[in-house]
Amino acid sequence: MQTASTRRGADATPSSDTSLVIRLGLSQLVAWGALHYIIGVFGADIARSMGWSAVRVHGGFSVSLVVMGLSSRWVGEWIDRHGGRRAMSMGFWIGASGCVLLALSQDVATFYLAWVVLGFAMRLSLYDAAFASLVKVKGVQSQQSMTVITLFGGLASTAFWPLGHALASVWGWRGALVAYAAILVVSSLLLRAIPRAATAQGVARTEPAGSETVLPVPLEAAKTAAYGLGATLILFMQAGMAAHFIELLSRLGWAIGAVVAMSTMLGIGQLLGRLYMVFHGHRFPILWMNLLPPSLLLLSYGLYFNGGQSIVLAGAFALLYGAGNGISTITRGAVPVALFGAKGYGARVGRVLRPAFFASAAAPMAFAWTITQWGAQATVSINVAFSAVLLGTAGTLIHLDRKTRRST
Numbered sequence: 001m002q003t004a005s006t007r008r009g010a011d012a013t014p015s016s017d018t019s020l021v022i023r024l025g026l027s028q029l030v031a032w033g034a035l036h037y038i039i040g041v042f043g044a045d046i047a048r049s050m051g052w053s054a055v056r057v058h059g060g061f062s063v064s065l066v067v068m069g070l071s072s073r074w075v076g077e078w079i080d081r082h083g084g085r086r087a088m089s090m091g092f093w094i095g096a097s098g099c100v101l102l103a104l105s106q107d108v109a110t111f112y113l114a115w116v117v118l119g120f121a122m123r124l125s126l127y128d129a130a131f132a133s134l135v136k137v138k139g140v141q142s143q144q145s146m147t148v149i150t151l152f153g154g155l156a157s158t159a160f161w162p163l164g165h166a167l168a169s170v171w172g173w174r175g176a177l178v179a180y181a182a183i184l185v186v187s188s189l190l191l192r193a194i195p196r197a198a199t200a201q202g203v204a205r206t207e208p209a210g211s212e213t214v215l216p217v218p219l220e221a222a223k224t225a226a227y228g229l230g231a232t233l234i235l236f237m238q239a240g241m242a243a244h245f246i247e248l249l250s251r252l253g254w255a256i257g258a259v260v261a262m263s264t265m266l267g268i269g270q271l272l273g274r275l276y277m278v279f280h281g282h283r284f285p286i287l288w289m290n291l292l293p294p295s296l297l298l299l300s301y302g303l304y305f306n307g308g309q310s311i312v313l314a315g316a317f318a319l320l321y322g323a324g325n326g327i328s329t330i331t332r333g334a335v336p337v338a339l340f341g342a343k344g345y346g347a348r349v350g351r352v353l354r355p356a357f358f359a360s361a362a363a364p365m366a367f368a369w370t371i372t373q374w375g376a377q378a379t380v381s382i383n384v385a386f387s388a389v390l391l392g393t394a395g396t397l398i399h400l401d402r403k404t405r406r407s408t
Contacts, residue, residue, distance in 0.1 A: 020145075021148050021149060023191070024194070028127065028150075028153035028156070029152045029159060030156075031095070031184075033157070035126070036122060037161065039057070039061040041161055043057050049172075049173065052108075061115065062361045063112055063119065063361075064116070065119065065357050065358075065360050067115075069357030069358045069361070072354045073351040074350070075124055076348070077346060077347040077350065079132040079346040080136065080344055083136050085196055088124060088133060089188050091120075093185065093188060095118060097117060099118070100178060102115070102177055103175070103178050127153060128333070128349060128350070131146055131333035134146060135342050139337075143330075144281075150274050154267070154274060157267065167180075222400055223401075223404070226393045226400065227339060227352060228355065229393050230390055231356045232355055233389060234293065235356040235357070235363075236359040236360055237387075238325060238360065239363035239364060240367035243364035244364070244367045244379075245266065245318075249263060252376075268319060268322065272323055273322065273324065273325075274329075276323075285338070287335065288398065289331060290331040290335055290394045291395065294324070294390040297321065297387040300320035301384045302384075336348060336349050339404075370382065
């Protein structure tokens with residue numbers, strides 16, 4: 001006689017798995033476009049209409065990143081217990097509320113309150129929540145699905161930047177945000193593809209042999225610390241570079257038209273890096289693939305120092321940086337599964353990423369200060385040092401994983 005959990009496991013057909021991945025991917029396209037990229041699309045319009053400085057306006061986004069850090073562990077634990085369907089759906093609904101509140105804001109207090117709401121919504125709906133939802137359903141077999149989902153998320157700026165500008169040209173930035181809220185509410189229906197709760201039996205079937213072994217505390221702590229340091233460094237660089245990428249290219253001395261053209265290579269690089277992971281990432285252990293992002297970042301920064309002499313080298317910098325950045329999003333989600341198994345993934349990653357979100361909140365201001373005080377090349381030199389440390393943490397994780405296997 002089949003139990004309910006057995007029937008649910010039998011229902012996990014290839015077609016249902018494909019539907020889950022596609023719908024989660026589309027949800028990420030919407031969540032990133034309608035939540036994370038709000039400040040990039042409407043920031044200048046908000047500053048002009050409210051008569052505020054860019055620092056005050058962008059400070060709201062920094063507040064949202066702090067809220068993501070504060071809520072990170074709690075969200076991860078919730079997804080571990082109940083699956084991602086309810087959590088991510090609430091993220092979309094809360095995000096819609098945040099968009100409406102932002103559209104109605106007339107003073108600083110309401111404006112920043114809206115970003116508090118949006119920060120909580122982003123933690124409930126962006127990649128880290130989607131990855132935890134996948135791991136809850138698919139266990140250690142979730143890596144390829146994570147890769148596919150990031151392909152959709154990577155198209156968010158391509159879709160929502162022009163959409164946001166078009167909506168704002170007709171209804172203004174306030175009307176555009178109300179439209180974003182409607183899009184989020186409708187798009188929450190995509191999340192019905194997530195099972196209400198993955199069974200423990202389903203996760204166990206995908207758990208590698210020996211994953212239940214209790215590791216020595218120093219070894220467990222070392223793996224957690226190395227992963228946490230790597231995640232913090234990569235998120236810090238991502239946030240800082242995203243805020244100042246155009247400026248760093250401009251400091252190479254090229255005309256604005258050339259800079260805008262070169263900046264498009266970042267998105268192309270992200271796409272190419274993630275496509276490589278889709279078609280070739282499964283050929284190598286994910287911990288070895290984790291060496292690739294810092295290696296590409298180091299190579300890209302090396303090209304930046306010569307980018308003022310050749311537009312080809314400047315474009316190659318943007319392309320390789322984008323590729324390293326794109327792959328790092330995948331490895332950040334998949335590495336913890338390889339290190340620790342699927343059990344308790346959401347809570348563990350939520351706890352470890354808390355300081356990473358705090359660091360990313362400070363990154364735009366830190367980059368602005370170093371560029372102003374020391375110049376663009378010094379700022380990139382700091383990134384070189386961070387990337388070298390990142391490469392070291394990736395190598396350390398391989399070493400620690402080998403020690404784990406010997407101890408089990």
